[in-house]
Amino acid sequence: GAGVSQSPRYKVAKRGQDVALRCDPISGHVSLFWYQQALGQGPEFLTYFQNEAQLDKSGLPSDRFFAERPEGSVSTLKIQRTQQEDSAVYLCASSSSGTPHVGHTQYFGPGTRLTVL
Amino acid sequence: GQQVMQIPQYQHVQEGEDFTTYCNSSTTLSNIQWYKQRPGGHPVFLIQLVKSGEVKKQKRLTFQFGEAKKNSSLHITATQTTDVGTYFCAGGSGYSTLTFGKGTMLLVSP
Numbered sequence: 001g002a003g004v005s006q007s008p009r010y011k012v013a014k015r016g017q018d019v020a021l022r023c024d025p026i027s028g029h030v031s032l033f034w035y036q037q038a039l040g041q042g043p044e045f046l047t048y049f050q051n052e053a054q055l056d057k058s059g060l061p062s063d064r065f066f067a068e069r070p071e072g073s074v075s076t077l078k079i080q081r082t083q084q085e086d087s088a089v090y091l092c093a094s095s096s097s098g099t100p101h102v103g104h105t106q107y108f109g110p111g112t113r114l115t116v117l
Numbered sequence: 118g119q120q121v122m123q124i125p126q127y128q129h130v131q132e133g134e135d136f137t138t139y140c141n142s143s144t145t146l147s148n149i150q151w152y153k154q155r156p157g158g159h160p161v162f163l164i165q166l167v168k169s170g171e172v173k174k175q176k177r178l179t180f181q182f183g184e185a186k187k188n189s190s191l192h193i194t195a196t197q198t199t200d201v202g203t204y205f206c207a208g209g210s211g212y213s214t215l216t217f218g219k220g221t222m223l224l225v226s227p
Contacts, residue, residue: 035217041219041220042217042218043160043217044217045215045216048214091159105150105165106150106162108159108160109159110158110159111159
């Protein structure tokens with residue numbers, strides 16, 4: 001594909017609602033990352049997939065956050081019982097590398113801005 | 118855990134002036150990447166440095182990786198209004214994923 005796409009671009013949720021954020025990575029990219037970016041901050045790592053395997057979920061802030069990539073392409077980040085502190089931009093990035101770090105560019109999507117009222 | 122700090126948080130320059138942002142890691146890094154995020158946009162990859170003491174140039178941008186692989190800098194010569202944005206460094210260590218700094222926001226006045 002042309003790039004990483006994310007949907008929806010904007011989401012407003014009432015506190016306590018569940019939300020699902022979608023990421024379509026660049027076609028063929030093995031690695032997929034989710035980040036949370038609060039206003040004025042850098043992206044903070046949430047979780048990492050290599051194909052369909054979730055290899056690192058150490059950054060997920062609570063058990064209300066869940067991510068999946070069942071077929072190794074599209075990924076969904078789900079937040080249950082949203083809280084106001086969940087308000088942030090959620091960025092997805094993909095990489096052609098099968099390893100999460102050295103040597104490989106991460107291509108970011110436009111992000112989903114989540115506002116929890 | 119690994120921490121990556123950037124200074125300054127914010128800089129406002131006149132067009133034509135130079136700009137430098139510094140990045141320091143609490144641990145030795147295997148690589149460092151730099152990204153630029155325009156206002157309202159998403160991070161876009163600029164460059165990666167891997168070797169100790171490495172220096173790379175992209176037109177008016179010069180990137181350096183320290184000898185100890187714990188710090189890095191980005192220098193922009195003769196800034197232009199198109200350089201406006203937030204510049205992030207992101208460090209990788211061992212088998213960990215990237216840790217981003219908080220970024221340096223650059224404003225350039227014409």
